[in-house]
Amino acid sequence: ETGVTQTPRHLVMGMTNKKSLKCEQHLGHNAMYWYKQSAKKPLELMFVYSLEERVENNSVPSRFSPECPNSSHLFLHLHTLQPEDSALYLCASSQGDRKSYNEQFFGPGTRLTVL
Amino acid sequence: DAKTTQPPSMDCAEGRAANLPCNHSTISGNEYVYWYRQIHSQGPQYIIHGLKNNETNEMASLIITEDRKSSTLILPHATLRDTAVYYCIVRDFGNEKLTFGTGTRLTIIP
Numbered sequence: 469e470t471g472v473t474q475t476p477r478h479l480v481m482g483m484t485n486k487k488s489l490k491c492e493q494h495l496g497h498n499a500m501y502w503y504k505q506s507a508k509k510p511l512e513l514m515f516v517y518s519l520e521e522r523v524e525n526n527s528v529p530s531r532f533s534p535e536c537p538n539s540s541h542l543f544l545h546l547h548t549l550q551p552e553d554s555a556l557y558l559c560a561s562s563q564g565d566r567k568s569y570n571e572q573f574f575g576p577g578t579r580l581t582v583l
Numbered sequence: 584d585a586k587t588t589q590p591p592s593m594d595c596a597e598g599r600a601a602n603l604p605c606n607h608s609t610i611s612g613n614e615y616v617y618w619y620r621q622i623h624s625q626g627p628q629y630i631i632h633g634l635k636n637n638e639t640n641e642m643a644s645l646i647i648t649e650d651r652k653s654s655t656l657i658l659p660h661a662t663l664r665d666t667a668v669y670y671c672i673v674r675d676f677g678n679e680k681l682t683f684g685t686g687t688r689l690t691i692i693p
Contacts, residue, residue, distance in 0.1 A: 470626065470628070472626070499679055501679075510683045510684055510685055510686075511627070511681075511683040513680060513681070513682070516679050516680070518679065523679070524679070524680070556624075558626050558627075560626070560627075562679070570678070570679065571629045571632075572627075572629065572681060573629070574625075574626025574627050574628070575626050576625055576626055577624075577625070577626050579624075
């Protein structure tokens with residue numbers, strides 16, 4: 469247990485569906501992240517939120533829409549996805565105060581399959 | 584770009600020390616070396632980090648060469664549960680971003 473939980477753990481959706489991934493951290497951190505890990509590829513950073521403000525958006529398509537309502541929760545809203553979006557989506561959190569080494573704690577991930 | 588180079592795979596016998604190398608020849612003076620690992624179907628796990636001195640914690644030791652162009656992660660007594668992909672990452676202190684490469688797939692052999 470890392471203190472970062474993600475739901476659901478597995479998700480299968482059609483290209484016309486709308487779904488949301490949820491991440492919650494119980495560590496008192498103030499920075500949260502979404503990563504994508506496709507088969508045979510390195511983890512790719514998608515979004516970074518610090519103090520509930522988005523500070524990084526790595527050219528992610530608009531069919532992925534993040535939301536950070538407070539420092540403990542992070543969502544990734546999905547709509548009209550493509551089969552190539554099938555991947556493991558990982559959430560992470562860190563202290564983010566730029567005074568520490570900012571070790572990132574990762575959740576277990578959501579395995580997404582787009583049909 | 585990941586800025587590090589690691590062998591794609593390694594094997595190690597159970598109970599022996601696993602030594603995982605990493606080259607980071609373009610590392611700058613304010614960049615730290617971090618190691619994470621990812622066990623199959625789980626999220627990455629932080630292991631250790633260092634700047635220029637050798638570091639040790641309950642999981643591993645990190646040896647950084649004097650010129651800081653390479654480092655070695657040492658798992659002193661490898662167990663089957665250490666089978667994972669190990670990532671070496673260089674990163675500015677306080678920088679929010681982690682840039683993962685392809686890592687080294689370490690297999691512990693019984």
